Amino acid sequence: MVLNIKQGASSHSAYDLRDPNAQIEERHTLAVLVENEPGVLARVIGLFSGRGYNIDSLTVAETDHEGHRSRITIVTRGTPSVIEQIKAQLGRIVPVHDVHDLTAEGPSVERELGLFKVGGTGEHRVEALRIAEIFRANVVDSTLKSFVFEITGTPEKLDAFADLMRPLGLSDQARTGVAALARGA
């Protein structure tokens, strides 16, 4: 017997049209809109640890102060069925209002902010500044022996910057994790 599923036949997302047996892990960025009540972040994190899902990055801040809504951006990875399960499990948390899969729902922009401390003198110092300029990084602190660069971009851009700075004396870095929004209106 065959099932003739019309794509988009249903208004809800329950039709899973991707290959259920695909074993390839995908990276997905999820935007989780939550009631900003005590413990909500613990619920989200507890879900990931309790069920063995991965978190690559996580950011959270209140985005609607009057409505007490926060936006949690999670970058996770898993097979298609695991990603679906993560979304369904997140949606089940009572103070979660909405879960958006920015990776699946169309184009989106992702940005991360990083602070990088690079120590060194002489040639290294000049080279570090030159690379920073190419990457449009700002110097937010400088001493005679070090800089702290601030850079915003995709996680890949920050990774590339760190790779180049490493031989020049990269000693410390802090990254915020990804913030993301869907493109368009």
Place this chain on the structure above:
Amino acid sequence: MSRKMTGAKMIVEALKDQGVDTVFGYPGGAVLPIYDEIFQQNDIKHILVRHEQGAVHMAEGYARSTGKPGVVLVTSGPGATNAVTGLTDALLDSIPLIVLSGQVPTFLVGTDGFQEADTVGITRPCTKHNWLVKDTEKLAQTIHQAFHVATTGRPGPVLVDIPKDVQFAEAEYVGPKQIPASPYQPKKKGDLDAITQLVELMERAERPIFYTGGGVINSGPAASQLLREIVDATGFPITSTLMGLGAYPASGKNWLGMLGMHGMYEANLAMHGCDLMIAVGARFDDRITGRVADFSPGSIKVQIDIDPSSINKVIHVDLPIQADVGHVLEDMLKIWKSRGRKTNSAAVQKWWAQIEQWKATNCLAYTNSDTIIKPQHALQRLEALTKDRDRYIATEVGQHQMWAAQFLHFEDPNRWMTSGGLGTMGYGLPASVGVQVAHPDALVINVAGDASWLMNMQEMGTAVQFRAPVKQFILNNERLGMVRQWQQLLHGERYSQSWSDSLPDFVKLAEAFGCKGRQVSDPAELDDAIREMIEYDGPFILDVLVEKHENCFPMIPSGKPHNEMLLSPEAGAFTGGGALV
């Protein structure tokens, strides 16, 4: 009208406004203000348990047998931690509970105060949701919300943690109708396109099967009624999980019996060989699927469930319908009727002929004895002598639980309380007390194993105190029978720690608790003993000494597919499901 009152009074008011008639609880320092209010009113009955785990299981029994949420009140620290097993049990079996716990005063929170525990932290993963109320202004509203969350969508346990100063402080009371609508409103109606597709599949299916679960019972009596109508009208076979027993009557002509690890041969083979599987409020638990890769390989799978996370979790489903089971069954029946009530009846008839062949295997066959009571026989006699009564059955966990599911027959929903998801030994006795409190005139029997029964036996005191005439039917094999069975079949007969040594004398124990007990070991006296138990006006412990080494069959060892089932030597030869797949 101003309704200023203390937090403690507010709690009692809120419970009354929510229609609560019974609370199961145990007092302690952090809930004394609430107990003071309970003392000064008569609308809510308080059942004093002997251990907080007992309170939660009682509330579960109350909830499952009435369809209403169960309410529990415990103190901070150890009171709350003792409730954790019950909460987890209720979460896995989707039982609506509201647990109110006391907490140290807000100014002591975080100081390791006396009897302080991070109750919301500890219970976060074992509740559907929980709250710590820091302000009396929010207390009534939070309790109303707790009832809403526990009973809406997929039901489950919730906990409200209430510091003692919040109980003492005063604020304005708000009733359930005065609070803003909760944003938590899971969708109830199913997608009509999807339901129509399901009906099309039903019209064409050659080897259909309904696979139903606890979700049908949770959806309410109307769902069971609709299920019966649709199963009888289509003539499709139906099987159910442990949790769903009673939604379709065991006497119904399309009933195949329970499926799963200790399910019926015909039910499991029909699941394996079907071409259309309609899962209704069932979640493809590993005790149902066996080895996932070999689970019902040739079928189109349709799953109706209110919880989207239950869909595609374990088994890939071809046609998911996320909605309340009752609503979907109603739409499904309407659409199927309006399209002319068609089925592929010639093929379905052939399917039934195959099922009848499997049935002939007689998978529950066992060798009876006239010198020793066989546990299966004991249950068959219990069934014969109680089936016409207003009867509720609870169980503990183990072989006796599976035999009870196999040999007792349920005609209606809400009559069967068993710990399915968590498999909690010690569930049955308190659950039976909870059921009896809700149905004082009914016959409530706990089918128990000796080991499980001891886990919460202190609740016999509660039964006696509150005149709950529960019947404890202990199938005493002096073994941790299910563990022994696994050791025999899967661990080279090395019986590590699986016998019950130094068992108490259950008859004397009954007397010590102030109720009645009897021991029976002669098959000839069994009926008389069961009758005495039923007729006795009060709690009763019947210690049935049974065969010590009986195994529970059929059995699908974990990780095996459905067509690699172990059968008892007495059952017909294994014919396998291969013919069809």
